[in-house]
Amino acid sequence: RLDDGRIFRSVLNIGIQPSTPGTHHMAIEAYLLDFCEDIYGQHLVLDLMGYLRSEQKFASIEDLVRQGKITTTKPLTIDHSIVIIGGYNDDYSRQVGSTEIEGNKTSRILYVDTNAALELTNVDICKGQTSESSPDGAGIYCAGTRLVLNTCKIYDNHAVGNGAGVYAGGQLIIKNCQLYNNSAANFGGAFYTKQTTSTIWWRYTIEGSEFHDNVATNGAAGYSGGYTQFYAGHNSFYDNVSSENGTVYIQHTSKDANARTIFTNNIFTKNKGRALNFLFHSCYLLSLNTA
Secondary structure (H helix, E strand, O other): OOOOOOOOOEEEEEEOOOOOOOOOOOEEEEEEOOOOOOOOOOOOOOOOOOOOOOOOOOOOHHHHHOOOEEEOOOOEEEOOOEEEEOOEOOOOOOEOOOEEEEOOOOOOOEEEOOOOEEEEEOEEEEOOEOOOOOOOOOOEEEOOOEEEEEOOEEEOOEEOOOOOOEEEOOEEEEEOOEEEOOEEEEEOOOEEEOOOOOOOOEEEEEEOOEEEOOEEEEOOOEEEEOOEEEEEEOOEEEOOEEEEOOOEEEEOOOOOOOOEEEEEOOEEEOOEOOOEEEEOOOEEEEEOOEO
16 A cells, blocks of 8 residues: 555565575565556555465576566676577466566666676666666676677666666677667666777677667667677667767777777667767668658
8 A cells, every 4th residue: 555545466576585696685676567657755555465375485586487477676687698488378388478677766686797698688777776886887887898688688777877778898789679769868768888898809799789778878779889880770760869879879099090980870860969870980781761
């Protein structure tokens, strides 16, 4: 029951979140069914109506993610390289949809350690939130070597820094995904890539994906920096809002013939701000894009 007297059904967990790494403290988490409002700061009265099961510990983050929906109030840490495929039915015999991981607007959702790589398929990441102490990567913060997203949805994430949906410190590959309603105070509403070395190392691919209703000061849909080779093809960018430096912002640290960008067969429509912005860029190909 909310402060205003409305009553909603919910699923409640009382426990210590045993499947997540770190110190386990007792927590009470209620997921309100068929509810989508911002009620943070309000009081809840919880009436216990029935008992489903005891708290369950999964052997790994992979097994946890295979469940239909997960709500976390602290980051799930990936400390080794893994491939996670979501959306399975109860006996894992076939895929029937996707697995959703929600940050409950209180926490970054996934953190990938420096020595790890992560590949996600049919996993949706939503409602992540960063703080001033850890401002970047509300949905996924990948400090590791490689992040691959296939048929995922990344949405409703907010970062007080950069890369609300995805922050990639290494290689980033996004294919057949939807990234929307993500907002970053600085760079890269949907995705942010950072490369700081003086030689070509990472190659980024963004293909067959939709970016819409993302917001950032610089690069509403995405930002790519450093010495990189960046390919974007067959994507749709629409209704994104940037107050500076475009829907997609490519910023290289100096002019280098090996640092090249290719945009081909992309659609840009109804975005606020220019479609593309290049800074210190010496080699690029724009082909069959519509704006």
